[in-house]
Amino acid sequence: MKVAQKLWPWQLLLAVILIVMAAGIYGSVKRIDYEWRWYRVPQYFLYKAEDPIKVPDDGTVEEVATAGGTAKITVNLVDGNRQVFEVDATTVRVDQGEELFIGDTVGYVTTWSLGPLLTGLVTTLWISAAASVLGLAIGLIAGLMKISRNYTVSMLAAIYVEIIRGTPLLVQIFIAYFFIGTVFNLDRNVAGIGALALFAGAYVAEIVRAGIQSIPKGQMEAARSLGMSLPQAMTEIILPQALKRILPPLSGQFISLIKDSSLVSVIAITDLTKSGREIITSTFATFEIWLVVAAMYLIVTSLLSQFVFYLERRLAISD
Amino acid sequence: MIRTENVVKIFTGRGAEVRAVDGVSTTVDKGEVVVVIGPSGSGKSTFIRCVNGLESFDSGHVYIDGVDIADRKTNINKIRAEVGMVFQQFNLFPHRTVLENLTLAQRKVRKRKKTAADEKARMLLRKVGIAEKESEYPSRLSGGQQQRVAIARALAMDPKVMLFDEPTSALDPEMVGEVLDVMKQLAREGMTMMVVTHEMGFAREVADRVLFMDMGKIVEEGTPEHFFTAPREERTQLFLKQVL
Ligand SMILES: Nc1ncnc2c1ncn2[C@@H]1O[C@H](COP(=O)(O)OP(=O)(O)OP(=O)(O)O)[C@@H](O)[C@H]1O
Numbered sequence: 229m230k231v232a233q234k235l236w237p238w239q240l241l242l243a244v245i246l247i248v249m250a251a252g253i254y255g256s257v258k259r260i261d262y263e264w265r266w267y268r269v270p271q272y273f274l275y276k277a278e279d280p281i282k283v284p285d286d287g288t289v290e291e292v293a294t295a296g297g298t299a300k301i302t303v304n305l306v307d308g309n310r311q312v313f314e315v316d317a318t319t320v321r322v323d324q325g326e327e328l329f330i331g332d333t334v335g336y337v338t339t340w341s342l343g344p345l346l347t348g349l350v351t352t353l354w355i356s357a358a359a360s361v362l363g364l365a366i367g368l369i370a371g372l373m374k375i376s377r378n379y380t381v382s383m384l385a386a387i388y389v390e391i392i393r394g395t396p397l398l399v400q401i402f403i404a405y406f407f408i409g410t411v412f413n414l415d416r417n418v419a420g421i422g423a424l425a426l427f428a429g430a431y432v433a434e435i436v437r438a439g440i441q442s443i444p445k446g447q448m449e450a451a452r453s454l455g456m457s458l459p460q461a462m463t464e465i466i467l468p469q470a471l472k473r474i475l476p477p478l479s480g481q482f483i484s485l486i487k488d489s490s491l492v493s494v495i496a497i498t499d500l501t502k503s504g505r506e507i508i509t510s511t512f513a514t515f516e517i518w519l520v521v522a523a524m525y526l527i528v529t530s531l532l533s534q535f536v537f538y539l540e541r542r543l544a545i546s547d
Numbered sequence: 548m549i550r551t552e553n554v555v556k557i558f559t560g561r562g563a564e565v566r567a568v569d570g571v572s573t574t575v576d577k578g579e580v581v582v583v584i585g586p587s588g589s590g591k592s593t594f595i596r597c598v599n600g601l602e603s604f605d606s607g608h609v610y611i612d613g614v615d616i617a618d619r620k621t622n623i624n625k626i627r628a629e630v631g632m633v634f635q636q637f638n639l640f641p642h643r644t645v646l647e648n649l650t651l652a653q654r655k656v657r658k659r660k661k662t663a664a665d666e667k668a669r670m671l672l673r674k675v676g677i678a679e680k681e682s683e684y685p686s687r688l689s690g691g692q693q694q695r696v697a698i699a700r701a702l703a704m705d706p707k708v709m710l711f712d713e714p715t716s717a718l719d720p721e722m723v724g725e726v727l728d729v730m731k732q733l734a735r736e737g738m739t740m741m742v743v744t745h746e747m748g749f750a751r752e753v754a755d756r757v758l759f760m761d762m763g764k765i766v767e768e769g770t771p772e773h774f775f776t777a778p779r780e781e782r783t784q785l786f787l788k789q790v791l
Pocket residue numbers: 558559560565566567585586587588589590591592593594
């Protein structure tokens with residue numbers, strides 16, 4: 229009888245290896261004398277923006293009333309109107325009775341704003357989401373076309389898949405933006421999403437084709453023998469079963485898409501990667517920013533795989 | 548009810564040409580039970596699949612209720628709704644419950660309301676003796692139960708004819724009986740049936756007529772008495788000696 233192996237020695241070994249590797253990296257970085265500036269990173273997620281509040285016309289300050297953290301400044305304008313401005317109490321710039329000229333700042337309002345790392349992340353997410361939905365639709369259609377018995381239809385799909393899979397995504401994005409985008413006067417976002425969707429679609433098509441062909445022939449025959457039309461049999465019988473099987477490779481494809489979307493930064497779409505590059509040009513916190521950007525991609529992709537894992541278990545009830 | 552005229556089906560694979568069905572002409576009258584027997588590879592499956600157009604044939608005609616399915620203008624889906632088929636491998640829809648297996652085509656093809664379809668399905672499940680399994684998924688059923696569901700699924704469309712392609716060949720021996728019982732009951736109720744089977748007992752007991760096929764052709768045709776007591780053809784005698 230084989231005794232069940234103890235896990236903890238291996239966990240210990242794993243921890244040791246990881247620590248040694250981290251120490252190695254730390255040591256190497258030490259040698260090149262890099263100055264870490266982690267404190268600079270948080271402001272690129274969220275920062276306090278101070279918006280100056282200015283008077284729209286000349287006038288006099290009638291009253292400055294402070295309550296809690298905000299101050300209410302009442303100003304009599306020259307046109308006879310009275311206006312109240314709310315600013316942060318600590319930023320009040322004027323006193324009672326003071327004469328103001330048009331455009332003078334009475335104080336500031338501070339608001340929390342999304343920094344470039346978060347706006348970049350949002351851009352990355354929506355571009356990936358849009359390209360995924362579009363890519364799924366394209367892939368579904370191309371996959372179905374590929375298994376069509378009609379020569380022309382299946383060849384069209386095959387040519388599309390071959391071209392996309394045989395060329396680099398970066399080149400496709402350039403072509404979509406500089407060539408097709410110029411000819412049809414496309415917005416850079418449209419070009420970027422379009423290129424990503426076409427790219428993902430080709431891989432999805434192959435996944436869909438393989439998924440459909442993995443369903444036993446008897447399923448289609450049973451459906452047809454009951455009088456269902458080909459589209460009915462496809463949507464009711466074949467695709468639901470195929471989709472369940474292709475969920476793992478499909479989700480892998482969409483996770484890739486999120487990572488590949490970083491390439492749209494070359495056509496000046498300010499996604500997470502481009503935001504990172506822009507921050508670096510102004511801070512020189514190269515190491516920190518790239519590590520943070522990588523971690524952000526990693527978080528998004530792991531959340532997505534967790535979600536897919538959950539879906540798979542939900543769908544497994546009929547097995 | 549069914550009339551076939553000179554049906555020919557040729558498979559070409561790797562240069563070789565197989566005449567799987569080679570000029571088969573026969574009829575199945577309303578209420579008749581016709582059993583097709585023959586050695587493996589004789590074209591029984593291919594022939595019965597030609598009858599509902601699952602296999603497209605190279606020449607000849609198949610008339611269902613007078614409608615030629617070889618005619619391009621025929622709506623094959625309409626014909627198939629009238630011709631139930633039961634497969635060797637059951638082919639239940641694994642992602643649907645037993646009840647949904649029975650109601651799906653009723654609703655999509657026959658356009659029945661959910662309540663009507665459910666009622667019909669439950670009635671048929673009671674008839675084949677598995678009413679209590681209606682919300683199970685097919686994978687949870689035994690082979691015999693699955694095949695009975697498959698029969699009920701075909702019956703739910705109110706077919707005029709039922710085709711069976713070796714319905715008991717994939718079953719463990721102890722489950723063969725329960726499926727044959729359902730088929731016998733159907734035959735007694737007057738269902739028109741065409742059955743490919745190796746169950747000689749069933750053929751002898753239920754068949755109105757037996758067809759013996761070999762090499763894609765009908766070699767001999769007759770009543771069970773004639774067939775099992777005094778077969779004319781040498782090939783039939785040889786085959787029966789092997790299986791009985
Ligand atoms: N899809 C196909 N492609 C090529 N040849 C085929 C195909 N289907 C059947 N055949 C051939 O046609 C012939 C008849 O096959 P069929 O399945 O109809 O025989 P059968 O009488 O049903 O045999 P069994 O009792 O084993 O089921 C066989 O020689 C078989 O190899």
